[in-house]
Amino acid sequence: MSDPSSELDRVFHALGDPTRRAIMERLTDGPLSVSRLAEPLNVTLTAVMQHLQILQECGLVYTEKTGRVRSCRLEPGGLAPLEKWIRDRRSPWEKRLDRLGELLGP
Amino acid sequence: MSDPSSELDRVFHALGDPTRRAIMERLTDGPLSVSRLAEPLNVTLTAVMQHLQILQECGLVYTEKTGRVRSCRLEPGGLAPLEKWIRDRRSPWEKRLDRLGELLGP
DNA sequence: ACATTAGTGAAGCCTCCACTTCAGTATCAG
DNA sequence: CTGATACTGAAGTGGAGGCTTCACTAATGT
Numbered sequence: 546m547s548d549p550s551s552e553l554d555r556v557f558h559a560l561g562d563p564t565r566r567a568i569m570e571r572l573t574d575g576p577l578s579v580s581r582l583a584e585p586l587n588v589t590l591t592a593v594m595q596h597l598q599i600l601q602e603c604g605l606v607y608t609e610k611t612g613r614v615r616s617c618r619l620e621p622g623g624l625a626p627l628e629k630w631i632r633d634r635r636s637p638w639e640k641r642l643d644r645l646g647e648l649l650g651p
Numbered sequence: 652m653s654d655p656s657s658e659l660d661r662v663f664h665a666l667g668d669p670t671r672r673a674i675m676e677r678l679t680d681g682p683l684s685v686s687r688l689a690e691p692l693n694v695t696l697t698a699v700m701q702h703l704q705i706l707q708e709c710g711l712v713y714t715e716k717t718g719r720v721r722s723c724r725l726e727p728g729g730l731a732p733l734e735k736w737i738r739d740r741r742s743p744w745e746k747r748l749d750r751l752g753e754l755l756g757p
Numbered sequence: 758a759c760a761t762t763a764g765t766g767a768a769g770c771c772t773c774c775a776c777t778t779c780a781g782t783a784t785c786a787g
Numbered sequence: 788c789t790g791a792t793a794c795t796g797a798a799g800t801g802g803a804g805g806c807t808t809c810a811c812t813a814a815t816g817t
Contacts, residue, residue, distance in 0.1 A: 579793075588775085
């Protein structure tokens with residue numbers, strides 16, 4: 546893996562675009578082909594492809610081509626770095642509560 | 652409050668910029684004035700102001716001016732919608748595990 | 758009072774990036 | 788074989804947005 550901070554950069558940048566978030570939301574319910582993915586979106590198939598490439602490069606989406614159709618699905622741990630960043634943004638006392646919860650909970 | 656989906660849009664867009672994320676990271680350790688905020692960043696004071704306005708408009712940062720200095724701090728619940736979106740991106744079975752955890756844990 | 762500090766407002770520049778068009782390549786169906 | 792489907796690649800366009808400069812106001816310090 547490369548520089549973790551620039552990886553986070555890419556994730557945030559990727560999710561900054563509404564269309565790409567729409568793709569992620571769409572894939573939440575299960576794998577989809579590129580064409581099906583493009584249907585409800587108001588963009589070209591080519592545009593969807595470009596978005597998919599970006600989402601892939603930062604580990605948010607996994608795609609696999611079988612025959613002439615490419616199947617797209619969410620990468621399981623893709624949002625983890627984002628989640629970690631958010632947790633790190635809590636105030637110190639909140640963090641302390643978190644740690645307490647981790648000790649007591651799971 | 653306005654349309655919630657466009658609110659989420661603004662949050663994601665705001666965090667899509669590295670400089671704005673740097674501001675958020677800087678404010679994690681406590682309130683800071685605009686000048687102090689700008690010091691380590693390689694941009695003008697004016698640029699920082701513009702970023703702050705954006706961060707404010709989507710409820711991520713709270714600022715208050717006393718005298719000639721404006722104090723900036725993180726808005727406590729600001730990242731909540733973002734967090735919710737991430738949670739909603741889990742697969743159905745993962746969600747079910749989450750609910751189970753919620754019932755057993757806290 | 759005067760200089761300095763801290764922040765504002767307006768206007769313009771310029772780069773990046775989302776999107777399109779068009780042309781091309783496999784794959785599948787009849 | 789023929790046509791349709793599903794994607795891929797290259798190249799170009801337009802607009803949004805991040806940044807700067809310059810001019811200005813208000814608070815503070817000596």
